Amino acid sequence: MSKLYRESAEKFIKFVNSSPSPYHGVEECKKLLREQNFIELRETSPWKIEQGGKYYVTKNHSSIMAFAVGGNFTPGNGFSIVGAHTDSPCFKVKPISNINKHGYLQVGVECYGGGIWNTWFDRDLTVAGRVILKENGKMKHKLVHIKRPILRIPHLAIHLQRDINDKFSPNLENHTIPILATEVAKQLQHTTGDSSSEKSSEITCKANAHQPALISLLCEEMLCKAEDIVDFELFLADTQPAAIGGVLSEFIFSPRLDNLVNAYASIQGLIMSLEESFATDPNVRIAVLYDNEEVGSQSAQGACSKWTELVLRRISPNSQEDATCFERSLAKSFLVSADQAHACHPNYAEKHEINLRPALHKGPVLKYNAKQRYATTAVTASVIRIVAEKYGIPLQEFAVKNDSPCGSTIGPILSAKLGISTVDIGGPQLSMHSIREMCCTSSIHQCTQLYKNFFVEFPAIQKSMEEM
Numbered sequence: 001m002s003k004l005y006r007e008s009a010e011k012f013i014k015f016v017n018s019s020p021s022p023y024h025g026v027e028e029c030k031k032l033l034r035e036q037n038f039i040e041l042r043e044t045s046p047w048k049i050e051q052g053g054k055y056y057v058t059k060n061h062s063s064i065m066a067f068a069v070g071g072n073f074t075p076g077n078g079f080s081i082v083g084a085h086t087d088s089p090c091f092k093v094k095p096i097s098n099i100n101k102h103g104y105l106q107v108g109v110e111c112y113g114g115g116i117w118n119t120w121f122d123r124d125l126t127v128a129g130r131v132i133l134k135e136n137g138k139m140k141h142k143l144v145h146i147k148r149p150i151l152r153i154p155h156l157a158i159h160l161q162r163d164i165n166d167k168f169s170p171n172l173e174n175h176t177i178p179i180l181a182t183e184v185a186k187q188l189q190h191t192t193g194d195s196s197s198e199k200s201s202e203i204t205c206k207a208n209a210h211q212p213a214l215i216s217l218l219c220e221e222m223l224c225k226a227e228d229i230v231d232f233e234l235f236l237a238d239t240q241p242a243a244i245g246g247v248l249s250e251f252i253f254s255p256r257l258d259n260l261v262n263a264y265a266s267i268q269g270l271i272m273s274l275e276e277s278f279a280t281d282p283n284v285r286i287a288v289l290y291d292n293e294e295v296g297s298q299s300a301q302g303a304c305s306k307w308t309e310l311v312l313r314r315i316s317p318n319s320q321e322d323a324t325c326f327e328r329s330l331a332k333s334f335l336v337s338a339d340q341a342h343a344c345h346p347n348y349a350e351k352h353e354i355n356l357r358p359a360l361h362k363g364p365v366l367k368y369n370a371k372q373r374y375a376t377t378a379v380t381a382s383v384i385r386i387v388a389e390k391y392g393i394p395l396q397e398f399a400v401k402n403d404s405p406c407g408s409t410i411g412p413i414l415s416a417k418l419g420i421s422t423v424d425i426g427g428p429q430l431s432m433h434s435i436r437e438m439c440c441t442s443s444i445h446q447c448t449q450l451y452k453n454f455f456v457e458f459p460a461i462q463k464s465m466e467e468m
């Protein structure tokens with residue numbers, strides 16, 4: 001069994017190391033899907049959806065919906081959906097980021113999401129994201145990931161802030177500006193006649209809003225000219241790759257576990273499910289990954305968007321003969337909202353209610369909240385419990401203490417928007433929203449198996465739901 005855990009964990013680590021931004025994450029998913037002959041659909045073109053067909057459609061290059069139409073699907077049948085998100089808290093380069101202070105060349109950044117920002121200090125950072133280039137008068141979207149440490153947010157020495165171990169609360173505007181270079185090194189390059197830096201200092205256009213050295217590095221990487229850069233969305237990322245850790249090699253130490261664990265497991269679960277009962281499945285199997293969950297999901301590509309409904313309508317359209325296909329489809333559908341959960345921390349165990357302390361290795365965590373911050377109900381949890389029991393996958397439960405704040409995710413948003421039965425679940429992890437998080441190797445295998453078998457089993461379970 002542990003060999004299975006190890007193999008799944010290693011594949012996941014590869015995925016996470018290649019996904020430093022939501023754009024890269026979606027690109028990696030596309031690669032996995034294309035290997036399985038999924039066909040790319042464009043929102044702007046008409047679609048011809050066929051039984052047994054496998055498709056995907058993206059939004060903003062940062063959200064993706066992959067779907068496989070069961071061999072017995074007809075409009076009016078259900079959608080079996082696993083949903084997750086592609087984004088994680090990080091710093092994002094500001095639209096004008098050029099900052100020169102006290103001999104340092106710095107890059108202005110904005111906070112994206114609710115990160116544990118002090119974990120970004122003293123890390124070897126880089127940038128990754130997408131650049132909009134103009135090519136022959138047309139716009140082009142290009143991914144970029146600089147794979148060496150080019151940025152750093154240094155701590156202030158303890159000698160100059162003796163209370164740092166009592167409290168460390170950096171000002172998020174003033175104290176988190178990463179350093180890219182020094183004036184001294186830049187001038188030295190000039191006097192030694194390094195022609196590339198000569199060129200970079202003369203850069204004009206939109207690129208002028210940013211450090212010339214950063215722009216010239218981007219140009220080198222993308223083989224383009226500075227004047228071809230129209231705009232970009234660049235995120236800071238740690239250069240340290242994810243790794244298997246612990247003396248017994250049972251942990252994954254990694255950035256972005258929330259929520260690339262579930263992004264990966266839902267796509268892999270969908271792919272693996274196609275080997276079983278797909279030819280006779282009356283449902284459409286869907287893995288959907290959204291951007292912007294960490295900032296409230298309110299965007300064209302976020303879970304609050306009309307996009308989900310519009311795509312689902314195109315899969316199960318109403319017709320003149322039957323004006324309620326889509327509505328009946330939704331009533332027969334189910335969403336597994338897959339997002340990471342808080343494992344109980346041994347040094348802060350009092351933060352968890354005594355009966356609700358998820359542990360590493362003990363399986364995916366069903367998330368409950370009476371105030372509907374999670375969408376799980378007795379019925380939706382039962383669907384997952386039935387699948388998990390049949391395949392020997394352990395499950396755990398979580399609800400916050402009454403005196404503690406509660407997170408939320410795409411589950412409550414989509415269940416409210418679509419009126420669809422939803423369960424909230426995710427792998428247990430520690431250090432959520434740190435630059436480097438921690439989970440267990442077994443989690444990848446367990447989540448993948450759970451989502452795979454949900455796709456296989458749900459149509460039969462749905463029948464018993466209907467008869468309830």
Ligand SMILES: [Zn+2]
Binds near residue numbers: 258259293339340
């Ligand atoms: Zn999350």
